[in-house]
Amino acid sequence: MVRIRDVAGHAGVSTATVSRVLNGKQVRADLAEAVHAAVAELGYVPDRTARSLRTGTTPVIALVVPDIANPFFTSLARVVEDVAAAAGYSVVLCNTDDVAAKERGYLEIALRQRMAGVILAPADASPDLGALLAAGRAVVVIDRDVPEAVDRIAFDNEGLGRRATEALLRRGLTDIACITGPESTSTARARAAGWRAALAGAGIEPGPGRLTYANFRVDGGRAAAAGLLASPRRPQAVLATNNLVGVGTLQALAGAGEHGIAVGIIGDLPFATSDMSEVTLTPLRPEDLGRRAIERLLARLRGEAGEPVRIVLPLQ
Secondary structure (H helix, E strand, O other), rough: OOOOHHHHHHHHOOOOHHHHHHHHOOOOOHHHHHHHHHHHHHOOOOHHHHHHHHOOOEEEEEEEEEOOOOHHHHHHHHHHHHHHOOOOOOEEEOOOOHHHHHHHHHHHHHHHOOEEEEOOOOOOOOOOOOHHHHOOOOOOOOOOOOOOOOOEEOOOHHHHHHHHHHHHHHOOOOEEEEEEEOOOOHHHHHHHHHHHHHHHHOOOOOOOOEEEEOOOOHHHHHHHHHHHOOOOOOOHHHHOOOHHHHHHHHHHHHHOOOOEEEEEEEOOOOOOOOOOOOEEOOOOOHHHHHHHHHHHHHHHOOOOOOOEEEEEEEHH
16 A cells, blocks of 8 residues: 655655645745655545544545536535645535525535535525534635625636626627626626616716616526516617626527627637627636635645635636
8 A cells, every 4th residue: 555655755856735725835846846746646636534533524535616617616515625636625516506506515415424524605694604614614705695604715806897897898789788697696686787887987877778687607697698688778888797698698689680789708709609709808707716715625625714705816
């Protein structure tokens, strides 16, 4: 059986360095690379049983997200899994469909199965985290805000809404509608606030019906855009506040043969949908969100995180 000292000897480092790398702690990049190479070459497997006995939990992390079909969460999950695996943890991916009852079920499973921690993109504003926190489990909330005293990591969503709207304003467009997610989610509200702030900064008051709360999916964007097309006065542009809403918006415009309305989208389109000449993208980096989340969770599992914090990722 390959032991940790075998990995250290093969990599030319100390056993302490190997332990730090496997537990996700910061070491020099060249040393970490040597350790990972030695682990792969020797086929070393961390002793998870010993760790489970020591901590009372299993080396498993639940990643609970609203929509695993959304490439945003696929990219995020890949980074979480890579970093977790390097630290000796497995990741279970759970899809809630933005349904609070499904979310509660997954959180209960995480508790019953003694999973070490949970990374959660909540289905609503008040996820039931009480039992997990009472049991001392590590929890990091991503993408959306919650009232509980837990680590929370999100993009600067108001800044994103403002930047995406300003990009349309620079094109000389002034009548800009906004299609955002459910009003119950902090992300949807913040991006809509950014849209409104950018218009206000340009001295523009949006007309009635220019802000629509939908769901953060293709059908939500499609239905909301169809509603705008059916209004007596069509907007010059539409801001879609996530990638799938953007896809639905483009589908509705293409289906109506409408090519004169510009579209701004927060995020990257997951697949080609129509003519992109009128589309302005404000990209996101889900990999950054995933990396910060798993690093924060691992730090909490190591007892290094301190008091819960709210981290806002700056605009790129």
